[in-house]
Structure formats: C-alpha cells, structure tokens
Amino acid sequence: MIYDMRTYACRPGTIKKQMKLYEDHGWEAQSRHLGYPAVYGAVETGDVNSYVHIWVYEDAADRATKRAAMAADPDWQNYLKLSAEAGNLVSQTNTILTPAAFFDPAKR
Numbered sequence: 821m822i823y824d825m826r827t828y829a830c831r832p833g834t835i836k837k838q839m840k841l842y843e844d845h846g847w848e849a850q851s852r853h854l855g856y857p858a859v860y861g862a863v864e865t866g867d868v869n870s871y872v873h874i875w876v877y878e879d880a881a882d883r884a885t886k887r888a889a890m891a892a893d894p895d896w897q898n899y900l901k902l903s904a905e906a907g908n909l910v911s912q913t914n915t916i917l918t919p920a921a922f923f924d925p926a927k928r
Contacts, residue, residue, distance in 0.1 A: 846899035853890035
C-alpha cells in the first residue's frame with residue numbers, strides 16, 4: 821500500500837474559491853478514478869492558504885493506472901483548464917508515503 825499526499829498552496833484569499841471550483845468541477849471526476857481519499861482538507865494552522873489530500877493505492881502500478889485513466893477523462897481535463905484559468909494555485913508538493921510495519925489503517 822502507498823499513500824500519495826498532495827499539498828497545494830493558493831494565492832492568499834483564494835483558497836475558498838479554489839475549493840469551490842474543485843467541488844463543482846473536479847471532485848466527481850477525480851474520485852471516480854482514484855476512489856475516496858483518506859484525507860481531503862484545508863490547512864488550519866501553518867500555511868492556511870493551502871490544502872492537502874491523501875489518496876491510497878495498492879502500489880505504484882495501481883497509482884499509475886488510475887492516474888492515467890483520470891488524465892484521459894474529459895471532465896478532469898475541463899477541471900484542469902478551469903483551475904489554470906482561475907490562477908489560484910501557486911505551488912504543489914507531492915509526497916509518496918509507505919506505512920510503517922506496525923501501522924494498520926483498518927484500526928483507525
């Protein structure tokens with residue numbers, strides 16, 4: 821199992837607009853291909869102009885297959901176009917995590 825943690829930073833004052841844009845145009849397409857994320861939320865402390873989402877995959881091949889299908893989806897392509905036009909995002913950081921040997925996500 822791997823976790824794909826993605827952190828996006830928005831221009832100050834635009835995070836609510838970006839989250840609404842995603843809710844209206846990106847959420848359905850992305851979750852259709854990637855499943856339901858482990859986490860999707862706005863940062864409360866620290867860089868409050870950012871949000872994080874964490875997707876769970878069986879392995880790197882599962883991640884690559886699902887992300888390729890999403891990239892080919894016209895609904896996702898439309899969201900990316902609208903997001904780029906809005907200009908709210910200023911940076912993105914992706915981190916792949918593997919669970920510790922003693923961690924059992926079923927016990928959350």
